[in-house]
Amino acid sequence: MSSLSKGRSPLTIEHVDAYIQAFSSQCVIVVDGEGLIADCSAALLQEAGYTLQELKGMSLQQLGIESSFSILQDQYLEAVSRSSLNPIIRLRNCQGDVMNRRYAIVSLQTPDGRPYFSMHMDRVCTEEELSLLQKFAGTFMKDINLGVILIDVQFRIVDISDMACRVLGLHREKVVNKPVTEVFNAVPSHHQLIQPAILNGVVVRNHAVSWTNNEDRYELLLDSNVLKDEAGRTVGAYVIFKDVTNLRSLEQQVQRSDRLAMIGQIAAGTAHEIRNPLTSIKGFMQVLKNTFIEKGMVKEQEYTDIMLTEINRINELVSEFLLLSKPKNVSYHKVDIKLVMREILPIISNEALLHGVSVQYDAIPGLPKVIADSELLKQVFLNLCKNGIEAMADGGILTITEKVDYEELMVHIEIHDTGPGIPNFVIDKIFDPFFTTKENGTGLGLSVCQRIIHDIGGTIRVASKGYGTTFSVSIPFP
Ligand SMILES: Nc1ncnc2c1ncn2[C@@H]1O[C@H](COP(=O)(O)OP(=O)(O)OP(=O)(O)O)[C@@H](O)[C@H]1O
Ligand SMILES: [Mg+2]
CATH class of the missing domain: 1.10.287 (Helix Hairpins)
Structure with missing residues (x-):
C-alpha cells in the first residue's frame, strides 16, 4: 500500500463519493491504496459503457489499461518533474474501442487516513482527427471571411488569413515569421491592431477599431486571446477580427x-x-x-x-x-442638370469672386435628364458649392464635373475644392443636422442636401484626404 504514496502530500477529502460527484462531467477514476477502482465519474462510466458495479474493486486492466497504477503514477510524476505534457493513457470501452486520454493524478486521503488517488483524464485527438483539424485550419485561413492572425511567444506572426492580408494591406509571404513590431512599424503604437499585452493574457472581446488602408477605411470588431499548452504555459496568441464597415x-x-x-x-x-x-x-x-x-x-x-x-x-x-x-409643393419632372447649373453659376461665381476663388465647370454633352425638382436641385448644388468656396478662405479652385455611368444608370456630379479638407474625426458628422464648424453656420446645409437627394433615390458621398474635398452627388436617370 505505502509503495503507492508518492508525490505531493495528499489532499484531504471527506468522502470519495462527494469527490467524484464534484467531477461528474469529467472522466475521473478514483483508485484505492491497492490501485483498485474505488469509484468512477458518471462521464467515465458513460464513455466506457460499464456500470460502477462492474468496475468497483477491479484493477485498471478491466478498462483495457495495460500498465499498473503504480507505473502510471511514476510516468505522471516524471512528466511533472520535467514540466512536460501529461502522459497519455489508452483505455478500452466495453465495445473494444480504444480511447486516448492525457491524465493527471491527485493523491487523496480520507480523514481516517486511508489513501486514494484520482486519475483525471482529458481527451486527446487521434491522428485522423489531428489531420482533419490541420486541413480545417488551412482552409479556414484561406476561405473564411475573418481576419485571423496567429502570434508566437516572440511576438512574431506565425500565420495570417487571406482576409486579414487584404484588409491590412499585407502580403502573407512577406509577413510570416516577421516580428509584429516590424510589420506594423509605420503605425503608432496605440493604434496597433496587435498589442504586446495580449501575450500577457489580456483578453479582448468585441473591441471596435477603425483601420485605414490607403484610401479604404474599415471598421473592425476584434477578439484576441492567448494560447496555452496543457501545462498552462503561454505558447502564443491569436487575433480574430470581423469587417463590420457596412454594418x-x-x-x-x-x-x-x-x-x-x-x-x-x-x-x-x-x-x-x-x-x-x-x-x-x-x-x-x-x-x-x-x-x-x-x-x-x-x-x-x-x-x-x-x-x-x-x-x-x-x-x-x-x-x-x-x-x-417635408418639402412642400415639390414637383418632379425631367430635369436637365446643365440648365440648373446655368441658372446658379452666376450666383456661385459672384460668391467665388468675393472669396478669390475661381470656378471651373466641365459640362459634358448629352448628360441624361434626371427626375427631380429643379428648384431643390439648385439648392443642393448651391449649398455644396457654397461650402466649397467657404472652405477656401484664401482662394483656390472650385471644379464642377459631370460623369455618366450607363451601366448603373447614374449621373454623377462632383464638386471639388482645393480647401484644407475635412479631418477624419469630423467627416462622420458633417451630414448631421446642426453640425457646423462655422461661426455663422446653421449646420443644416448638408442635411437638407442629403434629404433632397435621398428623396429622388440618389446619394451624396464625400471624399477628403487631408487636402481638398470632393462631394459626389449621384442621381439615377430613367
Ligand atoms: N467643402 C468642405 N470643406 C471642408 N469642410 C466642409 C466642406 N463642406 C462641409 N464642410 C464641413 O461640414 C460642416 C457642415 O456643413 P453644412 O453645409 O451642413 O453646414 P454649414 O456650412 O456649417 O452651415 P450652413 O450650410 O447652414 O451655412 C461645415 O461646418 C464644415 O465643417
Ligand atoms: Mg453649408
Whole structure:
C-alpha cells in the first residue's frame, strides 16, 4: 500500500463519493491504496459503457489499461518533474474501442487516513482527427471571411488569413515569421491592431477599431486571446477580427435618418407657428418704418431696417426647417442638370469672386435628364458649392464635373475644392443636422442636401484626404 504514496502530500477529502460527484462531467477514476477502482465519474462510466458495479474493486486492466497504477503514477510524476505534457493513457470501452486520454493524478486521503488517488483524464485527438483539424485550419485561413492572425511567444506572426492580408494591406509571404513590431512599424503604437499585452493574457472581446488602408477605411470588431499548452504555459496568441464597415455605416445611416425624422417632426410642428407671428411682426414693422420715414426719424428707421433683415433671416431658417420635414409643393419632372447649373453659376461665381476663388465647370454633352425638382436641385448644388468656396478662405479652385455611368444608370456630379479638407474625426458628422464648424453656420446645409437627394433615390458621398474635398452627388436617370 505505502509503495503507492508518492508525490505531493495528499489532499484531504471527506468522502470519495462527494469527490467524484464534484467531477461528474469529467472522466475521473478514483483508485484505492491497492490501485483498485474505488469509484468512477458518471462521464467515465458513460464513455466506457460499464456500470460502477462492474468496475468497483477491479484493477485498471478491466478498462483495457495495460500498465499498473503504480507505473502510471511514476510516468505522471516524471512528466511533472520535467514540466512536460501529461502522459497519455489508452483505455478500452466495453465495445473494444480504444480511447486516448492525457491524465493527471491527485493523491487523496480520507480523514481516517486511508489513501486514494484520482486519475483525471482529458481527451486527446487521434491522428485522423489531428489531420482533419490541420486541413480545417488551412482552409479556414484561406476561405473564411475573418481576419485571423496567429502570434508566437516572440511576438512574431506565425500565420495570417487571406482576409486579414487584404484588409491590412499585407502580403502573407512577406509577413510570416516577421516580428509584429516590424510589420506594423509605420503605425503608432496605440493604434496597433496587435498589442504586446495580449501575450500577457489580456483578453479582448468585441473591441471596435477603425483601420485605414490607403484610401479604404474599415471598421473592425476584434477578439484576441492567448494560447496555452496543457501545462498552462503561454505558447502564443491569436487575433480574430470581423469587417463590420457596412454594418456600421448602415447603423449610422439609420441613426441619421432617425434624427432627421425627429427634427422633421419638430420642424413641421413649429415652423408654421413661428412663421405666422413673424408675418404680422414684419407687417407692423414696415408700417412703423414708413411712419419713421414720414417723420424724418432716420435713426429709428435704421433700427427697423436691421429688425426687418433679422426677421428675413429667421424666415429663411424656418424655410430650411420646413424642407427638412417635408418639402412642400415639390414637383418632379425631367430635369436637365446643365440648365440648373446655368441658372446658379452666376450666383456661385459672384460668391467665388468675393472669396478669390475661381470656378471651373466641365459640362459634358448629352448628360441624361434626371427626375427631380429643379428648384431643390439648385439648392443642393448651391449649398455644396457654397461650402466649397467657404472652405477656401484664401482662394483656390472650385471644379464642377459631370460623369455618366450607363451601366448603373447614374449621373454623377462632383464638386471639388482645393480647401484644407475635412479631418477624419469630423467627416462622420458633417451630414448631421446642426453640425457646423462655422461661426455663422446653421449646420443644416448638408442635411437638407442629403434629404433632397435621398428623396429622388440618389446619394451624396464625400471624399477628403487631408487636402481638398470632393462631394459626389449621384442621381439615377430613367
Ligand atoms: N467643402 C468642405 N470643406 C471642408 N469642410 C466642409 C466642406 N463642406 C462641409 N464642410 C464641413 O461640414 C460642416 C457642415 O456643413 P453644412 O453645409 O451642413 O453646414 P454649414 O456650412 O456649417 O452651415 P450652413 O450650410 O447652414 O451655412 C461645415 O461646418 C464644415 O465643417
Ligand atoms: Mg453649408
